[in-house]
Amino acid sequence: MTLPYAPIGKPGSSVANKTGGWRIFIPVFNAELCNGCGTCETFCPEGIVHKIEGGDTFIADYDYCKGCGICARECPKDAITMELEEK
Amino acid sequence: MTGKLKSGRMVVEGSYAVAHAAAMCRPDVISAYPITPQTHIVEDLSQFVADGAIDSKYINVESEFSALSALVGSSAAGARTYSATTSQGLALMHEVLFNAAGMRLPIVMTIVNRSMSAPINIWNDHQDSVAERDTGWIQLYIEDAQELVDTTVQAYLIGEDPDVSLPVMVCMDGFILSHVFEPVELLDQEKVDEFLPQFSPVRALDPENPESFGMFVDPEYYMDFRYLVEQAMDASRQKIADAARKFESAFGRYYGGLIDTYHTDGAEIILVAMGSLVGTLRDVVDDLREKGVSVGLLKIRAFRPFPIDEILKVVARAKVVVVLDKNISLGTGEGAVTTEIKAGLYDSGSDIRVPVMGFVVGLGGRDIPVGTVQRIVAKAKTVAESGVSGRSEFVDLKHLRV
Amino acid sequence: MKEIRIHGRGGQGSVTAAELLAIAAFEDGRHSQAFPAFGVERRGAPVMAFVRLSDRTIRLRSQVYNPDYVIVQDATLIEAVDVASGLKPDGMILVNTEHSSEDLALETEATVRTIDATRIALDIIGKPIMNTVMLGAFAGASGEVKAESIKHAVRDRFPGPVGEKNADAVQHAYDRMVKS
Ligand code: SF4
Numbered sequence: 001m002t003l004p005y006a007p008i009g010k011p012g013s014s015v016a017n018k019t020g021g022w023r024i025f026i027p028v029f030n031a032e033l034c035n036g037c038g039t040c041e042t043f044c045p046e047g048i049v050h051k052i053e054g055g056d057t058f059i060a061d062y063d064y065c066k067g068c069g070i071c072a073r074e075c076p077k078d079a080i081t082m083e084l085e086e087k
Numbered sequence: 088m089t090g091k092l093k094s095g096r097m098v099v100e101g102s103y104a105v106a107h108a109a110a111m112c113r114p115d116v117i118s119a120y121p122i123t124p125q126t127h128i129v130e131d132l133s134q135f136v137a138d139g140a141i142d143s144k145y146i147n148v149e150s151e152f153s154a155l156s157a158l159v160g161s162s163a164a165g166a167r168t169y170s171a172t173t174s175q176g177l178a179l180m181h182e183v184l185f186n187a188a189g190m191r192l193p194i195v196m197t198i199v200n201r202s203m204s205a206p207i208n209i210w211n212d213h214q215d216s217v218a219e220r221d222t223g224w225i226q227l228y229i230e231d232a233q234e235l236v237d238t239t240v241q242a243y244l245i246g247e248d249p250d251v252s253l254p255v256m257v258c259m260d261g262f263i264l265s266h267v268f269e270p271v272e273l274l275d276q277e278k279v280d281e282f283l284p285q286f287s288p289v290r291a292l293d294p295e296n297p298e299s300f301g302m303f304v305d306p307e308y309y310m311d312f313r314y315l316v317e318q319a320m321d322a323s324r325q326k327i328a329d330a331a332r333k334f335e336s337a338f339g340r341y342y343g344g345l346i347d348t349y350h351t352d353g354a355e356i357i358l359v360a361m362g363s364l365v366g367t368l369r370d371v372v373d374d375l376r377e378k379g380v381s382v383g384l385l386k387i388r389a390f391r392p393f394p395i396d397e398i399l400k401v402v403a404r405a406k407v408v409v410v411l412d413k414n415i416s417l418g419t420g421e422g423a424v425t426t427e428i429k430a431g432l433y434d435s436g437s438d439i440r441v442p443v444m445g446f447v448v449g450l451g452g453r454d455i456p457v458g459t460v461q462r463i464v465a466k467a468k469t470v471a472e473s474g475v476s477g478r479s480e481f482v483d484l485k486h487l488r489v
Numbered sequence: 490m491k492e493i494r495i496h497g498r499g500g501q502g503s504v505t506a507a508e509l510l511a512i513a514a515f516e517d518g519r520h521s522q523a524f525p526a527f528g529v530e531r532r533g534a535p536v537m538a539f540v541r542l543s544d545r546t547i548r549l550r551s552q553v554y555n556p557d558y559v560i561v562q563d564a565t566l567i568e569a570v571d572v573a574s575g576l577k578p579d580g581m582i583l584v585n586t587e588h589s590s591e592d593l594a595l596e597t598e599a600t601v602r603t604i605d606a607t608r609i610a611l612d613i614i615g616k617p618i619m620n621t622v623m624l625g626a627f628a629g630a631s632g633e634v635k636a637e638s639i640k641h642a643v644r645d646r647f648p649g650p651v652g653e654k655n656a657d658a659v660q661h662a663y664d665r666m667v668k669s
């Protein structure tokens with residue numbers, strides 16, 4: 001392979017890097033308990049918790065959720081539980 | 088454009104001369120942080136910008152680190168860029184110097200050579216830029232205000248050559264050249280435009296086609312990229328020589344390519360120096376030649392890339408090489424130029440066996456009078472006869488004995 | 490080559506005087522070089538500036554040790570600084586003072602000339618700024634540079650009435666030295 005004259009390349013993108021596979025525990029969102037406060041969205045270090053389309057409760061994008069558990073810990077309603085994911 | 092720049096041949100300050108020359112190169116972006124003895128240069132340039140005499144964007148910053156960082160971004164976006172600094176300011180840029188070279192950005196920066204603290208001192212020696220010799224910047228050292236003007240223009244031509252694409256430091260002696268008033272031919276805009284084509288970067292940042300400059304590379308690639316910088320340095324040798332000749336045919340002035348020589352043909356003693364000291368040495372050589380001393384002068388114009396082949400050719404038949412270093416590589420007992428010439432002699436593969444005498448001179452603004460050089464040459468004469476040189480020495484210590 | 494050392498105090502325009510002298514000599518068709526003795530300038534502290542004049546390109550970059558001429562802008566410096574240091578025996582030292590050369594009793598074999606530049610500056614310029622007056626006196630006493638060229642450099646540097654007054658003072662000092 002030939003190198004370019006300088007270290008220049010296509011910028012990487014985290015969109016292409018699906019980190020969901022790193023997960024062992026998966027956050028399960030209970031819409032019954034959720035009050036829509038958005039704390040989980042604020043705290044998720046991946047920025048991948050969002051409002052359910054057409055609804056008021058929240059859900060993670062499991063393609064990217066690393067299973068860190070921060071959302072579950074911060075949720076004031078205990079609406080998120082971390083469960084061992086079956087693979 | 089409302090303000091007007093001076094033009095023609097006249098007596099100006101060295102700082103004005105270089106600011107004027109930089110302006111004639113039409114830099115898109117200038118960023119610098121004022122520090123003695125560089126201040127007059129950036130004052131003049133910011134005045135040019137404020138007067139509307141030049142179209143450059145002047146970015147005010149809070150430190151030298153930011154000044155060079157701003158230029159790294161600008162240069163990567165395809166802008167022609169200029170800065171000037173000295174001493175502690177250059178040291179503060181240290182990390183960014185590597186980035187600019189590694190990213191292959193042809194920034195041109197004037198270094199107004201000044202000593203390094205401590206003790207704090209604002210006067211001239213070459214410690215600041217010599218300490219940055221491994222950063223991947225081309226380094227040119229100049230002798231007088233006219234060469235400073237002319238070399239500033241050449242620096243863009245060299246650095247922006249696609250085979251080189253490296254940043255260039257043009258090094259001038261602080262106060263001795265930055266604060267001197269002497270006759271200078273200020274360059275004509277049209278002639279500079281003819282000589283120096285517009286900057287067309289090999290690659291530039293483009294929002295339409297996003298690319299990452301200076302990206303992360305793992306051990307698989309890092310070493311190869313470093314080798315590419317060394318190759319570019321090597322390619323710059325010819326370009327430095329070519330730029331000097333091209334300048335000569337356009338403007339009629341020539342200062343040598345990588346080196347310049349003065350009465351070196353058949354000389355037994357060859358003095359080696361960089362910067363404004365070379366002027367004083369020319370006078371000494373003339374004087375000693377009249378007295379029958381076989382002495383010549385080798386001026387190192389490019390310290391990076393180091394012109395060892397050119398040097399070897401000149402010193403091959405000399406009886407002694409006398410290096411005057413305005414820097415000290417602490418822990419080696421000698422200046423960097425002395426060390427590098429010795430190293431080059433050793434692995435030259437030739438049978439050149441000329442003794443090299445190193446002298447550390449002029450640190451922190453200590454003046455170098457003619458008498459000092461004459462004493463050095465007197466010592467060299469004895470070495471020329473014996474063929475045996477000793478360790479390097481500090482010249483003209485005043486309060487300590489050696 | 491002729492070498493000149495200018496002594497003054499910070500704020501008296503010694504560096505400007507050196508610069509103007511270099512510009513004027515260049516206008517006369519000579520090569521010139523002017524530079525300050527690199528110090529940290531403080532108002533009132535003794536400062537020096539140097540000038541070299543030559544018919545050939547000036548390459549020498551050291552300070553001036555054996556001047557052909559010394560210009561002293563402030564006679565009180567004589568007590569603080571060895572103003573005649575290294576002055577060539579066939580050289581000249583020009584001092585701004587109301588006293589005569591004999592009264593100064595300088596230890597030098599060189600010619601000593603004096604001029605009351607402060608008074609001339611006060612009378613003509615209206616301010617005790619004597620650097621341009623000293624240049625006019627130097628031109629008259631040494632013949633190294635034309636008064637016209639000094640005046641031109643002065644007018645160029647200080648456009649308008651200030652420059653005109655300074656140019657008048659230059660001419661006055663020049664005439665005074667040529668006549669006496
Ligand atoms: S933090 Fe809990 S209650 Fe608040 S939106 Fe998220 S899941 Fe619902």
Ligand code: SF4
Binds near residue numbers: 045061
């Ligand atoms: S487990 Fe961590 S990564 Fe996944 S949604 Fe919650 S906060 Fe985000």
